[in-house]
């Protein structure tokens with residue numbers, strides 16, 4: 001038996017949701033660059049779930065469906081209030097709340113395609129409500145109910161801050177959501193597919209995926225990038241900080257990628273957004289420092305920034321608390337998880353690989369009383 005550590009390069013399924021071919025990312029054949037420049041997040045979600053861009057009428061109907069599904073059961077909001085606020089990371093709160101949503105959904109275990117699609121709409125719509133409610137509750141504020149007439153991106157910022165965002169913030173946030181929506185068989189999406197391939201329910205798949213996204217080698221990297229920028233404090237200090245970290249074999253968050261070796265196509269969009277937004281906030285030091293780190297890591301290690309690197313200074317510039325960065329990733333990526341979950345159900349087979357055994361052989365049983 002031969003093993004491939006981390007399943008690198010292993011093709012584990014077919015999928016028509018998104019592709020990474022020769023370093024180009026597409027969602028169902030649409031280049032991410034075109035989508036980032038032109039699409040609303042709602043259009044992208046529709047595309048991922050239906051394998052086609054919506055026409056005007058389909059988009060209106062879908063947007064309305066999402067808006068109407070965004071209210072979270074009161075019991076789930078009340079449970080958020082009961083968490084030990086000071087020690088709970090928002091990703092842990094989100095993971096628990098999504099699992100809790102299933103308990104209040106009569107269709108949770110209904111496995112027809114129609115029921116699964118209705119649950120997908122509810123999950124997509126309710127994740128932003130949960131993330132923003134938790135962010136406010138821990139500040140001693142009341143959650144803000146979503147406004148049905150606002151876009152998905154604007155609504156998130158509205159529910160978070162209690163006031164409608166300006167156009168620049170809305171556009172930037174929309175673009176960030178589009179860029180994070182799907183990414184072939186990344187770790188959390190694979191987790192979701194493994195989970196539902198046992199014919200477990202949609203909520204279990206999404207809950208498992210949130211757990212996988214939370215880790216620092218995946219979605220948790222964006223929050224840690226901001227922590228690093230804070231630690232460094234100034235572009236002049238970047239060189240010594242990064243060189244020392246590399247000497248100590250510390251991973252630089254926001255760099256490197258399992259699949260892209262010539263650069264992550266999403267990073268350039270976030271870099272430009274970071275430049276523009278930090279210019280507007282008057283805090284271009286975050287962009288300058290990021291560019292400096294980018295140069296040093298590229299020169300020293302040949303590693304390029306991934307989606308998480310510049311998204312840190314983008315979200316910071318939008319006034320978002322740093323531990324909400326990864327939950328925002330989840331708010332977007334749940335669209336991809338759901339697309340893959342629906343695809344998995346359509347043509348399911350249990351996912352059950354093998355392990356090469358490396359433990360001892362032929363051990364003799366020792367009764368408890370004789371064990372040392």
Ligand SMILES: CC(C)(COP(=O)(O)OP(=O)(O)OC[C@H]1O[C@@H](n2cnc3c(N)ncnc32)[C@H](O)[C@@H]1OP(=O)(O)O)[C@@H](O)C(=O)NCCC(=O)NCCS
Nearest residue numbers: 216217218221250251252253254255256257258306307308
């Ligand atoms: C993304 C990531 C998990 C991919 O991991 P991977 O495909 O298993 O790559 P490896 O960890 O095997 O890396 C190969 C080499 O590059 C080094 N490397 C990879 N990413 C690095 C980073 N961010 N900083 C420093 N060194 C890094 C590894 O230490 C390893 O070096 P070695 O051969 O001397 O041991 C990895 O690049 C990483 O940890 N990045 C930082 C976390 C991050 O930004 N995650 C978000 C991904 S979108």
